[in-house]
Amino acid sequence: MTDTAPRELPLQELAEVIIRFAGDSGDGMQLTGDQFTSISAALGNDLATLPEFPAEIRAPQGTLAGVSAFQVRISDFAITTPGDAPTVLVAMNPAALKAQLHNVVQGGALIINSDAFTERNLEKAGYESNPLEDGSLDGYRSYPVAMSQITRDAVAVHGVKPRDAERSKNFFALGLISWMYTRPVEPTIEFISKKFSGRDQVIKANEAAFQAGYNFGETAELFESHYEIKPAPLRSGEYTNVTGNTALAWGCVAAGQLARLPIFLGSYPITPASDILHDLSALKHFGVRTFQAEDEIAAAASAVGAAFGGALAFTTTSGPGVALKGETLGLAVSLELPMVIIDIQRGGPSTGLPTKPEQADLMMAMYGRHSESPMPIVAPRSPADCFDAAIEACRIALRYRTPVMLLSDGYLATSSEPWLLPAVDSLPDIGVEFQKGFNGTNEDGEGIFLPYLRDPETLARPWAIPGTPDLMHRVGGIEKEDETGNISYDPENHQKMVELRAAKIEAIEVPDADIAGDADASFCILGWGSTWGAIDATVARLQEAGHKVAHVHLRNLNPMPKDLGEVLSGFEKIICPEMNNGQLVNLIRAKFLLDVKAVNKMNGVPFTTGEIEAAALAAIEAP
Amino acid sequence: MTDTPMRTQPADWATDQEVRWCPGCGDYSILTAMRMLMPELEVDRENTVFISGIGCAARFPYYMNTYGMHGIHGRAPAIATGLAMARPDLDIWVIGGDGDMMSIGGNHLIHALRRNVNINILLFNNMIYGLTKGQFSPTSEVGKVTKSSPMGSLDAPFNPVSVALGAEASFVARTHDMDRQHMMDMFRRAHAHKGTSIVEVFQNCNVFNDGAWEGITKKQNRNANLISLEHGKPIRFGVDDELGVIIDNGVAKVASVADVGEAAVLVHDEGKTDPSTAFMLSRLARGPFEPTPVGVFRAVERLEYATSSTSQLAMAHNEKGSGDLESLLRSRGTWQV
Ligand code: SF4
Numbered sequence: 011m012t013d014t015a016p017r018e019l020p021l022q023e024l025a026e027v028i029i030r031f032a033g034d035s036g037d038g039m040q041l042t043g044d045q046f047t048s049i050s051a052a053l054g055n056d057l058a059t060l061p062e063f064p065a066e067i068r069a070p071q072g073t074l075a076g077v078s079a080f081q082v083r084i085s086d087f088a089i090t091t092p093g094d095a096p097t098v099l100v101a102m103n104p105a106a107l108k109a110q111l112h113n114v115v116q117g118g119a120l121i122i123n124s125d126a127f128t129e130r131n132l133e134k135a136g137y138e139s140n141p142l143e144d145g146s147l148d149g150y151r152s153y154p155v156a157m158s159q160i161t162r163d164a165v166a167v168h169g170v171k172p173r174d175a176e177r178s179k180n181f182f183a184l185g186l187i188s189w190m191y192t193r194p195v196e197p198t199i200e201f202i203s204k205k206f207s208g209r210d211q212v213i214k215a216n217e218a219a220f221q222a223g224y225n226f227g228e229t230a231e232l233f234e235s236h237y238e239i240k241p242a243p244l245r246s247g248e249y250t251n252v253t254g255n256t257a258l259a260w261g262c263v264a265a266g267q268l269a270r271l272p273i274f275l276g277s278y279p280i281t282p283a284s285d286i287l288h289d290l291s292a293l294k295h296f297g298v299r300t301f302q303a304e305d306e307i308a309a310a311a312s313a314v315g316a317a318f319g320g321a322l323a324f325t326t327t328s329g330p331g332v333a334l335k336g337e338t339l340g341l342a343v344s345l346e347l348p349m350v351i352i353d354i355q356r357g358g359p360s361t362g363l364p365t366k367p368e369q370a371d372l373m374m375a376m377y378g379r380h381s382e383s384p385m386p387i388v389a390p391r392s393p394a395d396c397f398d399a400a401i402e403a404c405r406i407a408l409r410y411r412t413p414v415m416l417l418s419d420g421y422l423a424t425s426s427e428p429w430l431l432p433a434v435d436s437l438p439d440i441g442v443e444f445q446k447g448f449n450g451t452n453e454d455g456e457g458i459f460l461p462y463l464r465d466p467e468t469l470a471r472p473w474a475i476p477g478t479p480d481l482m483h484r485v486g487g488i489e490k491e492d493e494t495g496n497i498s499y500d501p502e503n504h505q506k507m508v509e510l511r512a513a514k515i516e517a518i519e520v521p522d523a524d525i526a527g528d529a530d531a532s533f534c535i536l537g538w539g540s541t542w543g544a545i546d547a548t549v550a551r552l553q554e555a556g557h558k559v560a561h562v563h564l565r566n567l568n569p570m571p572k573d574l575g576e577v578l579s580g581f582e583k584i585i586c587p588e589m590n591n592g593q594l595v596n597l598i599r600a601k602f603l604l605d606v607k608a609v610n611k612m613n614g615v616p617f618t619t620g621e622i623e624a625a626a627l628a629a630i631e632a633p
Numbered sequence: 634m635t636d637t638p639m640r641t642q643p644a645d646w647a648t649d650q651e652v653r654w655c656p657g658c659g660d661y662s663i664l665t666a667m668r669m670l671m672p673e674l675e676v677d678r679e680n681t682v683f684i685s686g687i688g689c690a691a692r693f694p695y696y697m698n699t700y701g702m703h704g705i706h707g708r709a710p711a712i713a714t715g716l717a718m719a720r721p722d723l724d725i726w727v728i729g730g731d732g733d734m735m736s737i738g739g740n741h742l743i744h745a746l747r748r749n750v751n752i753n754i755l756l757f758n759n760m761i762y763g764l765t766k767g768q769f770s771p772t773s774e775v776g777k778v779t780k781s782s783p784m785g786s787l788d789a790p791f792n793p794v795s796v797a798l799g800a801e802a803s804f805v806a807r808t809h810d811m812d813r814q815h816m817m818d819m820f821r822r823a824h825a826h827k828g829t830s831i832v833e834v835f836q837n838c839n840v841f842n843d844g845a846w847e848g849i850t851k852k853q854n855r856n857a858n859l860i861s862l863e864h865g866k867p868i869r870f871g872v873d874d875e876l877g878v879i880i881d882n883g884v885a886k887v888a889s890v891a892d893v894g895e896a897a898v899l900v901h902d903e904g905k906t907d908p909s910t911a912f913m914l915s916r917l918a919r920g921p922f923e924p925t926p927v928g929v930f931r932a933v934e935r936l937e938y939a940t941s942s943t944s945q946l947a948m949a950h951n952e953k954g955s956g957d958l959e960s961l962l963r964s965r966g967t968w969q970v
Contacts, residue, residue: 241970244970247969248968250966295949295952307711311708318702319719320720321719476680476682484702487687
């Protein structure tokens with residue numbers, strides 16, 4: 011620092027910036043990224059976030075395995091993805107730099123805590139020489155800052171011990187970045203005093219570190235300019251920032267209210283689904299009962315029991331859990347009771363990549379139970395869409411008395427986006443009636459209850475819950491006689507029941523296929539689930555470059571939109587990007603005999619727009 | 634519930650479904666005991682639910698004119714736990730055999746017991762797999778020769794009462810299919826207990842393990858080998874009541890009362906908070922050829938799970954008011970555009 015007076019720096023306007031905060035898992039990078047996101051949201055920017063956690067809770071400090079990162083993209087235009095490559099990397103130690111550098115765009119800015127580049131840390135990160143000195147950062151704009159030291163100096167006046175002082179350095183980084191992108195100071199000061207309320211010294215230390223970071227940007231003659239990103243032209247209204255898992259939890263609660271039913275969640279902790287269990291467990295004042303079961307099977311089985319009793323029942327899990335629940339879900343199919351299974355997909359098989367997303371449970375959702383066991387499937391396309399998808403899954407479950415699989419993934423689960431809050435009274439009524447009286451007569455003309463007599467329109471059976479006089483009945487996993495539900499091993503009856511169960515699911519009313527982009531294009535990108543954002547951004551880029559391109563994105567995967575075959579047949583070329591080895595492609599080919607080209611990615615990282623764009627261009631240009 | 638419920642008859646609790654157990658199976662007498670008990674309990678059929686897993690015993694719900702679910706193998710306690718939490722107003726019975734409850738469903742059983750959710754579990758123990766045609770079960774004795782163990786089973790058996798006590802069960806009892814009155818007594822006690830109750834029923838599978846319990850349950854063997862536990866009474870038995878149970882060096886043993894003196898005979902206390910004595914009693918016999926206790930081993934009060942869950946809901950409601958969706962959606966902060 012050579013001068014303490016504020017300098018007049020040029021203010022440059024930017025359309026967008028993609029910042030990645032990276033540090034040790036104990037460095038508070040998620041908190042830092044979250045707070046930067048909140049300030050930017052309040053300024054009216056559009057934004058999208060992508061956190062990245064290590065699989066181990068406390069991976070050895072300073073190692074590549076222990077790096078935790080948070081990417082946020084803020085813009086003055088509408089965006090649907092957290093961006094392909096960061097333009098700014100904040101690296102709190104050598105491991106963070108090493109793990110993340112390859113992601114950064116050429117010429118991007120590196121803001122580095124140079125104090126952490128000790129010999130020991132360099133060695134832990136696997137550096138043979140110091141990248142700050144050996145020229146390996148040429149091609150980037152590198153800004154080494156003695157963050158630890160300045161933070162220590164700044165907090166020392168508040169009597170904080172040097173060891174504890176270090177903990178505030180993420181707020182130094184946040185202060186610096188806040189200065190760089192002309193974010194206001196006050197919201198973070200407020201945030202700090204709320205977040206650490208009751209721990210005065212921590213508040214003082216973090217505030218001091220944050221201010222020091224901000225002032226450093228202003229006074230150190232290190233940066234050539236600072237930047238401004240104007241608000242994005244978003245639809246007007248009230249917004250909040252949600253992750254997919256929180257939106258799912260809220261969607262479950264909303265569905266309970268819309269159906270006027272109590273909510274039951276049976277769940278067993280599993281990454282990346284546990285947050286839904288946590289969120290719902292904190293919502294007991296909504297009448298939500300959560301049950302942390304002894305295992306995945308009991309979690310599903312308890313939900314079946316609760317559904318039998320008349321609750322809106324859920325079980326939340328990830329792929330390995332769905333595998334364990336398979337037999338119980340078969341029972342739910344056979345009982346024809348409503349429930350929703352939420353699968354936050356992650357890389358597999360087996361334990362696979364617990365913290366990384368994949369879309370490879372589609373076939374399991376479709377066919378992963380023994381025998382003919384059809385189950386509707388709903389997949390949200392963005393974090394905020396998880397809310398609506400949860401309501402849609404419940405609508406189908408209740409109306410058709412069937413278990414429904416909701417397929418989200420680890421990407422949607424933890425990433426966030428601004429959500430224009432819906433008017434609660436505009437949400438659909440998904441309530442259904444319990445059976446209250448007899449629905450048939452015996453040969454003596456007396457009223458009887460037939461638990462498997464179907465509604466001619468929906469083919470749903472009556473939902474008669476214990477406590478209802480006269481309607482005592484037995485259900486079970488053994489094949490049952492049509493209408494009476496009595497045990498039946500009759501061959502004709504079994505054939506009929508298999509066909510009825512299939513027909514019921516096939517006939518579920520779902521919205522028609524929606525064509526985004528150019529409806530009259532001859533080229534279409536087909537997708538489902540979390541690839542929506544990247545495909546949407548690709549379509550915009552291709553259109554800008556003068557291409558005609560359509561985008562069909564499936565939310566209902568079983569049954570698919572009734573007009574899907576017709577819609578897809580209208581295109582000459584279709585590609586389908588999926589984070590799996592071609593599962594939707596196989597379903598589409600089998601169902602419609604269409605030659606859809608698979609574009610697959612299975613490295614645990616969501617598609618970038620660039621990747622889909624390249625695949626699309628290759629397909630467009632192919633003869 | 635109507636104001637003045639008409640007393641039901643056992644026949645009212647029967648369904649029109651043909652009972653399909655093998656002729657002579659012990660399950661019949663258990664079913665009869667249950668149907669006879671129901672009118673006495675003065676409960677409504679619509680508020681009663683039977684839940685089972687898979688196995689011969691698990692057909693039970695189809696024969697009771699109540700709500701019922703014949704689930705999947707081993708999972709009945711978990712299904713029942715979900716139902717009991719969603720509907721604490723119901724009377725829930727869980728029926729299963731030794732394979733269903735102690736083997737494939739062992740995990741669910743012990744966790745139901747430790748949670749103490751208000752369900753009544755009846756474990757029909759016939760020490761064999763019946764429905765799959767005669768393989769050794771987790772309660773079969775070592776050396777049991779079956780189709781899957783032609784040279785004898787190598788597995789050490791579970792003692793269901795010991796397992797239940799080890800799993801913190803608040804109500805543990807045992808009865809047998811040759812004594813209807815005793816079964817009814819035990820089922821009545823199980824029903825009255827608030828929390829998870831488990832009753833082991835010695836049940837004869839006359840097709841694959843006939844006479845397995847005869848050494849203790851046959852009329853002429855009962856005096857010598859069946860010890861009836863009664864709360865507050867010295868544990869005595871024998872043809873001439875000449876034997877008693879004593880605790881010797883931390884182990885329950887059978888002794889001649891004449892030798893040890895009346896004062897040494899253990900007085901049964903089913904309400905002891907510490908389960909150690911009940912556990913010792915459960916270890917008294919090594920198999921159905923030695924004096925074996927039946928009756929209530931343990932009946933203690935412990936917080937019932939669904940009740941506790943309901944009070945948490947009420948507490949949250951008191952603290953935060955009735956959940957409001959509008960404010961939930963705004964709970965993480967909002968901004969206006
Ligand atoms: S196999 Fe054994 S337990 Fe099963 S019904 Fe027949 S006799 Fe009873």
